Amino acid sequence: MTKDKLKKEEPPHIHIGFDKNELMLKTFLMMSIIALASIIVMGLDALIHIMIALGTVLIVHSTIYSYQVWKDIEPTYRSPASPMVAGMIVGLAMPIAAPFEVTAGVALLTILGFKYGQGKYFKRKYLNPAAASKVILLLVLSLKTLNEGLLFHTHHIDLDLMTATGLQSSMWIFSRETLPIIGFDLSPAQSLFLWQTHGWIGGASSIVVLIVGAIAAYWLRYKWRIIVSTLVTMTILAAGMGIYLNGDPILRIAFHVFTGSLIFLAFFMATEPQSTPMTNYGQYMFGFFLASLTFGLQLLNVLGGSIIALVILNVFTDQFDKIVIKKPYGHKGVKK
Amino acid sequence: MTTPKHFEEKGRFQMDISMKMGAEKKPFKILKPPKKAIVFMQQHIGKCNLPTVNEGEKVITGQKIGDAEGKMTVPVHSPITGVVEGIRKVYHPVLNCPDTAVIIRQEGEEGLMPLPSFDLNDRNEIIELTREAGIVGMGGAAFPTHVKLACKGVDTFIVNAKESDPNLVCDVRLMIEKPREVVSGIKLMAKALGARRIVFATRTHKGELPELEKIMKEGGIEVKRVRPSYSVGSEKLLVEELLGREVPSGTFPPYIGVVVNNISTAYALYKAAHLKEPVISRGMSFYSDKNGIENVWFRTGTMVGEVLGSLGYDIRKFDRLIIGSLMMGWSIPSSETPLLKYSAGLTALSPEYPKPYEKQLPCIRCGYCDSVCPVDIYPSLIMKEDKEKDVKALRRLKVMDCIECGLCSYVCPSHIRLTKHLWGGKRKAKRP
Structure with missing residues (x-):
């Protein structure tokens, strides 16, 4: 018999055919819909922010990729899909009022420090790259604010979310919106849900984020428990606060749930796979604490509360995975 | 159907x-008895058999050639009539190591030693x-x-x-x-x-x-x-x-x-x-990526290469031969490996057939493996603990409940063979 040249392999020998790059490309595609909605609502500035963020990550990625290929090192990312998602998240997570160079800086830090850097030095992303970069930016901003003798950022100093009238009077920023074509004047709550020109670019239209996010979560199997838990917890907390303060619970819910920082973050940042829990209970708990911490930080007028909350919780991801695990088959209860 | x-x-x-x-719809193709049969003593879960025949001894089809005492033992029988050429260690496709086998060379007229x-x-x-x-x-x-x-x-x-x-x-x-x-x-x-x-x-x-x-x-x-x-x-x-x-x-x-x-x-x-016929033959599905499935009736102990030859295939056109299915079968290192009484399938893959797990990427913790797991364990967390050799954590994650179906690997977007870590985890968790 001829000498065989057979390969020894363990099972399985087939694969579903869906890979990481496809997951990233489809995520990018879904976020592009949100980006388009944001550009329609917020205008050219939104487009520039997104293009700056995407351009920055692509330049960095291409440079590193070319270097790795040149040096015969296995490229960290064979496809630009994952860096593109990071860039898109940075673009959509920036406030529309941010200077363009800040967006470029955050994108640079995201791709270089927290995407490539974390992977290289920690073998895994423990912190959400875009969120961690923004926290660093916030830290710099806070130091500057403290240096000026202020505890809170000037943009937030007048906000009073601890009272019903305080919230009501803070809503002036969302009260001058008119839905185009229809010409319908929007109340602050309606604006927060449909069409807001203030705040995070990715949250310009909460309804678009909700629809696109839900489709993406179903289609691409995001960690939906985090999304559900975050939004439900925030809704309950906001409604409870509204009722407790004899205010307008609907406005409270609209403000706390539909500001871009939460609605976009819940679907596309808090579900970032590597930095979030794997277990079912861990994900529910993660969402619960994310919403609770965000809510608390929002009430305290802390700038970027949701981002800070996300990064803090990222640190405890492995602990969440140890809390409770679902009972496997064989442990659910004997029926004899 | x-x-x-x-x-x-x-x-x-x-x-x-x-x-x-x-x-x-494809009827069983009945293969001729092989010229040489390799019969493993271990073809069941339980205590291994000892040969009941000696080298040079003549055997008849259906004759018991290996048995042992004990509840969890099952005898093995000669699938052909011939002479015991030798008793030696041969690579076992399931145990994944050399194991005792009786090698029989076909000789004389085919007959059957009926069961009592x-x-x-x-x-x-x-x-x-x-x-x-x-x-x-x-x-x-x-x-x-x-x-x-x-x-x-x-x-x-x-x-x-x-x-x-x-x-x-x-x-x-x-x-x-x-x-x-x-x-x-x-x-x-x-x-x-x-x-x-x-x-x-x-x-x-x-x-x-x-x-x-x-x-x-x-x-x-x-x-x-x-x-x-x-x-x-x-x-x-x-x-x-x-x-x-x-x-x-x-x-x-x-x-x-x-x-x-x-x-x-x-x-x-x-x-x-x-x-009155013991288990000396059985049906199986032979699958090749070139020609699809064929149903084959073969004698146990037939070497894989002989099965392929009987079906008209050139063994050199394949680079992976798998005893079993695409999901659960192990590929074998040689076409001289024999089929067992519990071999329900044989798979032959050409070099052009995809090798989806060749380039594995780092785990992205997407949780797909956890979602698909039919017994509700966490393959990704088990993989981590297997790498870290944390036996306590492996037990807490109920690694022993894994049914080794391979679905976690099948859906992994990073193309990681998680199954390997589940086996590893089981081995570690079993240790006292």
Whole structure:
């Protein structure tokens, strides 16, 4: 018999055919819909922010990729899909009022420090790259604010979310919106849900984020428990606060749930796979604490509360995975 | 038969089974007895047999050539008539290491040494016949069937005709070719078990196997159509799917009064009881990525290369030969590896066939493996703990409950063979 040249392999020998790059490309595609909605609502500035963020990550990625290929090192990312998602998240997570160079800086830090850097030095992303970069930016901003003798950022100093009238009077920023074509004047709550020109670019239209996010979560199997838990917890907390303060619970819910920082973050940042829990209970708990911490930080007028909350919780991801695990088959209860 | 194109798994994942389509229509090609047979002493779960023949001794087809004392032992028989060429260690495709085998060279006229007569109305005699015939779980588990049949307090006997692997159809083919014989074997098993209820679990649709279903009905066998899903083919999950009963961790279905056997096993019992033939041959599906599925009837101990040669294939055109299915079979290092009595499939893949796990990427913790896992464990976390050799964590994550179905690897977008870490985790968790 001829000498065989057979390969020894363990099972399985087939694969579903869906890979990481496809997951990233489809995520990018879904976020592009949100980006388009944001550009329609917020205008050219939104487009520039997104293009700056995407351009920055692509330049960095291409440079590193070319270097790795040149040096015969296995490229960290064979496809630009994952860096593109990071860039898109940075673009959509920036406030529309941010200077363009800040967006470029955050994108640079995201791709270089927290995407490539974390992977290289920690073998895994423990912190959400875009969120961690923004926290660093916030830290710099806070130091500057403290240096000026202020505890809170000037943009937030007048906000009073601890009272019903305080919230009501803070809503002036969302009260001058008119839905185009229809010409319908929007109340602050309606604006927060449909069409807001203030705040995070990715949250310009909460309804678009909700629809696109839900489709993406179903289609691409995001960690939906985090999304559900975050939004439900925030809704309950906001409604409870509204009722407790004899205010307008609907406005409270609209403000706390539909500001871009939460609605976009819940679907596309808090579900970032590597930095979030794997277990079912861990994900529910993660969402619960994310919403609770965000809510608390929002009430305290802390700038970027949701981002800070996300990064803090990222640190405890492995602990969440140890809390409770679902009972496997064989442990659910004997029926004899 | 209207085989669905996909199996539906947990987490909305689908498994392509288009290769099965129409394959059950292909009759078994009966291969000639091999010129040389390699018969392993270990072809069952349990204590290994010792050879009962010596080098140079003449043997007849069906003659017992290996046995051992003890409850969990099953003898092996010569699949051909000839001379014992040697007794030596040969690579075992399932144990994945060299193991004792009796090598027989074909010589003289083919004959059959029949099994002794047993009283088929006596439960104990059926059980004894099952052991003497060398019958094991022929779906791939190799669990001694007589041990299952000896279980007491069994109320339900499930015949697993689900045949879930994506490239196996030999059981369905057997149901088409030998319906009366299969049912006869099922009834013998039910008699030994004393089970009140016999459930025939099939993925076929109503009217697709009319003769078999008619015979089943006449024999009081309940036909249950199981949803098209790969994982439901697992013994424990099939029990839950059909009866809503959970088999507790660390136990087997008889613990809750259920016994599961498959079609080929039932047919083997028929042959033992009525043709007095021990397990020396069986049907299997041969799949090649070039020509699809063929159904083959072969003698146990036949070398893989000889099977391929008999079917007209050039072995040099393949770079992977797998004993078993695409999902659960291990590839073998040599075409001289023999087939076993529980080899339900043989798969040959050409160099052009994708090698999806060749370039694995780091885990992205997407949780797909956790979503698809039919027994609700966390393969990704187990992989981490296996790498860190944290035995306590592996036990906490219930690694021992893994059924090794391979679905976690199948869906992994980073193309990681998680199954490898589940085996590793099990080995570590087993240690005291």
